[in-house]
Amino acid sequence: MHELSIVSSVLDQLDExxxxxxxxxxxxxxxxxxxxxxxxxxxxxxxFEAVVKDTHWExxxxxxxxxxxxxxxPACSEEFRAENWATTCPKCGETETVVVAGQELEIxxxxxxx
Amino acid sequence: MSQIVVEKKVLxxxxxxxxxxxxxxxxxKILVINIVSSPGSGKTTLLEQTLERMDKSKRVALLTxxxxxxxxxxRLAQWGFPVKQIITGGTCHLDAKMIERHLADWPLENIDVLxxxxxxNLVCPTGYDLGEHFKIVMLSVTEGEDKPLKYPSIFxxxxxxxxxxxxxxxxxxxxxxxAKSNARMVHPGIEIxxxxxxxxxxxxxxxxxxxxxxxxxxxxxxxI
Ligand SMILES: Nc1nc2c(ncn2[C@@H]2O[C@H](COP(=O)(O)OP(=O)(O)O)[C@@H](O)[C@H]2O)c(=O)[nH]1
Ligand SMILES: [Mg+2]
Ligand SMILES: [Zn+2]
Numbered sequence: 001m002h003e004l005s006i007v008s009s010v011l012d013q014l015d016e017x018x019x020x021x022x023x024x025x026x027x028x029x030x031x032x033x034x035x036x037x038x039x040x041x042x043x044x045x046x047x048f049e050a051v052v053k054d055t056h057w058e059x060x061x062x063x064x065x066x067x068x069x070x071x072x073x074p075a076c077s078e079e080f081r082a083e084n085w086a087t088t089c090p091k092c093g094e095t096e097t098v099v100v101a102g103q104e105l106e107i108x109x110x111x112x113x114x
Numbered sequence: 115m116s117q118i119v120v121e122k123k124v125l126x127x128x129x130x131x132x133x134x135x136x137x138x139x140x141x142x143k144i145l146v147i148n149i150v151s152s153p154g155s156g157k158t159t160l161l162e163q164t165l166e167r168m169d170k171s172k173r174v175a176l177l178t179x180x181x182x183x184x185x186x187x188x189r190l191a192q193w194g195f196p197v198k199q200i201i202t203g204g205t206c207h208l209d210a211k212m213i214e215r216h217l218a219d220w221p222l223e224n225i226d227v228l229x230x231x232x233x234x235n236l237v238c239p240t241g242y243d244l245g246e247h248f249k250i251v252m253l254s255v256t257e258g259e260d261k262p263l264k265y266p267s268i269f270x271x272x273x274x275x276x277x278x279x280x281x282x283x284x285x286x287x288x289x290x291x292x293a294k295s296n297a298r299m300v301h302p303g304i305e306i307x308x309x310x311x312x313x314x315x316x317x318x319x320x321x322x323x324x325x326x327x328x329x330x331x332x333x334x335x336x337x338i
Contacts, residue, residue: 002206002238009124021118031124038240038267085263085300096302099270105241107120114115 003040003047010107011057017110028061028111034104035069069102128242131210135217135245136337142222145323145330146230148208148244149276150268151252152261153234156278158186159311160252160319161231165193167320172327173224177216178231179208186231196220207238210245227327236265247326247337248273255279255286259293266300274305274322281310 014026033039041064048062069082073089079100080090088095123129139146149157161176168174176197178186187199198216200208208230230246232239251272253261256279262269269275275297283290290308297304307322309315329335 002235002241005205006124006241009127012127013120013122013124017118017120024118027115036267036270038237038265040237085266087299087302103267103270105124107122107124109120110118112116112118 002038003043004051006039006044006105007047007051011051011055013107014057014060014110021112025113026057026060026110027113028063030063030065030108030110032065032067032104032106032108034067034102036099036102037105039105041066065108067102067104070100071097072100073097128210131214132243132245135210135214138222139228139245139247140336142225143331143333144222144225144228145327145335146228146244146246147248147250147323147326148230148232148239148246149250149252150232150236150239150272151234151254151278152236152257155234155252155254155257156309156311157231157234157252158189160276160278160309161190161229162193163311163313163316164229164320164323165190165195167316168193168195170194173226174229175220175225175227176229176231177208177213179212179233181206181233202233206233206235207242208232208244209242213244226331227323236261236268240267240271247330247335250274250276252276252278253293253297255282255288255290255293257288259289259296262293262296262300269297269300269304272301272304274307276315276319277306277308279310280308280314281312 052058052060071082071087072079073094075094076092078089078091087097089097151157174195176190177200179200179202180186181202181204184199187197190197200212200216230244249272251268294306307315307318
């Protein structure tokens with residue numbers, strides 16, 4: 001359900017974009033999904049196929065780039081991949097680190113047929 | 115083949131409305147909280163207890179989301195504060211548009227605190243900004259200690275975790291310390307209050323609300 005509403009949001013934005021690129025045929029859309037975005041990627045893929053079927057977006061392919069969570073340490077500025085939710089700074093041991101990547105839910109690009 | 119770089123957030127429409135809502139809340143100095151949990155964790159129960167204890171001079175208003183029924187609004191209405199049910203008709207989260215629509219005929223200048231009870235779901239509400247100052251995630255002791263690890267997003271985005279139904283701790287195989295440390299693992303610095311319908315934690319919770327409201331009124335707390 002949630003994933004379906006994301007798909008319609010994406011397609012609405014592509015409809016808008018299409019107005020600015022008259023005559024262009026969009027063949028693929030690239031989404032960027034962070035691991036903290038609260039989105040199930042399989043669900044999203046499945047929902048995408050269900051929604052585009054029998055519409056003018058039927059031939060649009062979907063590519064998803066999954067973005068891992070990264071943290072930044074306010075004490076020593078170290079940036080690190082927070083694997084298995086381990087958010088403590090590996091360099092200096094600071095526990096209160098800040099999310100810098102992994103919350104994305106973005107349309108990165110669309111590919112256009114020439 | 116050529117590529118158009120788009121670089122746009124997906125929930126655009128929602129974010130636009132959430133921004134407008136936030137602007138209104140700021141203009142009227144309203145503290146807005148958005149409570150999220152699985153179904154049955156005890157959100158409505160906590161709110162009933164909150165309203166029972168609430169100083170009647172505080173102008174509290176509530177919006178409560180449900181897939182189908184009006185039950186929660188009925189439960190909450192008995193305390194004399196304005197309550198509206200938002201029936202989502204199957205949608206598993208509240209979005210900013212629903213909040214905007216249900217606030218349309220309420221005089222915002224007469225509200226100090228707006229409490230939003232989201233639809234019971236730990237995943238979908240995460241991505242929908244409602245213009246709130248704080249998300250609050252509730253986890254009851256009849257669920258698993260590993261929920262913060264399974265659904266990290268909502269724990270990352272919440273200022274406060276309410277660990278509810280602690281009166282049942284003696285009867286369930288739930289290790290509160292493990293649950294709390296899991297929550298802190300995904301969100302270092304998350305505040306935690308333990309509550310139950312027997313009154314546990316209510317003083318601390320009411321104080322939390324009181325302090326946040328004071329900060330909004332003084333202009334110290336502004337959400338962006
Ligand atoms: N033992 C116990 N039961 C509770 C507590 N809080 C809620 N409940 C029960 O849990 C069920 C669901 O509560 P409710 O507030 O409707 O949950 P919501 O779906 O999150 O709004 C109800 O049967 C409540 O009576 C608590 O602190 N202790
Ligand atoms: Mg409820
Ligand atoms: Zn460090």
